[in-house]
Amino acid sequence: MTAPRSIRTLTLSRSGLAITGPALALLVAAAASAQSYPTRAIRFITVAAPGTVGDIIPRVLAQELAARLGQPVVVENRPGGSGLVGATAGAHSTPDGYNMLLSTSGTMIVNTFVYSKMPFDSLKDFEPVAHVATVPLVLVVSSASTVKSVKDLVAMARSSPGAVSYGSLGNGSTHNISMSIVKKAEGIDMVQVPYKGSPAAFQDMMAGRLATTFDFVGFSLPHIKSGKLRALAVGVPRRLGALPDVPTMQELGYPGFDTAMWYAVYTPAGTPRDIVRRLGEEFRAVLGTPSVREKFAALTVEPGNLIGEQFTAFQAAQFTRWGNIVKSLDIRVE
Structure with a gap:
């Protein structure tokens, strides 16, 4: 049975598929909405x-x-x-x-x-x-730390299992995942210390109460430039223009490391x-x-x-x- 012309939504013409009726009204309304948006x-x-x-x-x-x-x-x-x-x-x-x-x-x-x-x-x-x-993230330590490289950090953690601490924003945070990748790759045990934000972690690092942390470069960079923190590596595939002398974790033997x-x-x-x-x-x-x-x-x-x-x-x-x-x-x- 052929649908009444008044409620048809699609018709065929020589030029192909034409939209009419309620379907056309919806498309016109949508187009009008996009043109007038936002009000x-x-x-x-x-x-x-x-x-x-x-x-x-x-x-x-x-x-x-x-x-x-x-x-x-x-x-x-x-x-x-x-x-x-x-x-x-x-x-x-x-x-x-x-x-x-x-x-x-x-x-x-x-x-x-x-x-x-x-x-x-x-x-x-x-x-x-x-x-x-x-x-991007960067792995940092206090400039007063004896740790000069990722290799040094791993050696310290290996020599004192469960004694070397790292800061994070809690389980599942980018900071936590980044360090967990290192821990698994090296077979080392480190203590996670959760913080509500970077400032508190940096303060503890500078005071010698925290060994290290991965943190966002934007937060860390001023402290790195001022000499209060030392950058060990960046957690992205390419070196950063802001830290051209700091190697990537991939360069240091962690394939595919990218936790940006x-x-x-x-x-x-x-x-x-x-x-x-x-x-x-x-x-x-x-x-x-x-x-x-x-x-x-x-x-x-x-x-x-x-x-x-x-x-x-x-x-x-x-x-x-x-x-x-x-x-x-x-x-x-x-």
Whole structure:
């Protein structure tokens, strides 16, 4: 039986498939939505605490994005629970294009394998918008330490099992995973000391109460430059322009060592696809501006450039990679 003309949604013409009726109305409405978007302020949740790299990044991006969109982009800090507090707020926000989330590879991917129960599904509860930044780590000791190299650090830990301490942000943090890779590769036992942030760990290192830590280069660099900390190695595949004389962990005999943390923008699942695409293109444009690149360089942060399907594919590969790493190290948080 032929459907009445008034409710047909698809018709064939000489030129191919034509969309009519309700389907056409939906497409027209979507196009109009994309063209008029945004009409009010956009909330930009970050999983980071004020004053941290994860707080500075969204504020730098928000300033440029607001100028391009013609509407305010308001950064909202929702730290806590290894990023789970902020990410959960992002997942539960209205999927209308006026709620964005800046989260990390640790929160979205590593936590999936570390925690026995997650408050959200990283793949199902979010629309990936853009990979915006990569933050490298560096292994440091106090400049007063007798440790001059990674080899020295390993020798010290081997000679005093369970006595050499390292700082981290807790089980499953990038700091913890980085050192756990070294511990497993060398068969050494070190004591993890969890901190709420880098300043306290640096203070203890300089006072001789903590032996070492992997930390973000942006935090460590001022102390390295001032001579208070000594950099032993960087945890990325290539040497850093800011620390050209510091070897990579791969150079020192740790194949595939790359524990850099990355930041990405998401919207809650169900956000209109045209708006997700628009935001992705806007972030790509913003990340290419001299202003953003200069401010990121000052933080030793590498701008990202992946949006859409490229970012989705990258994230899928990262799930596989980090899943294998975490499982091999048997790191869990109950």
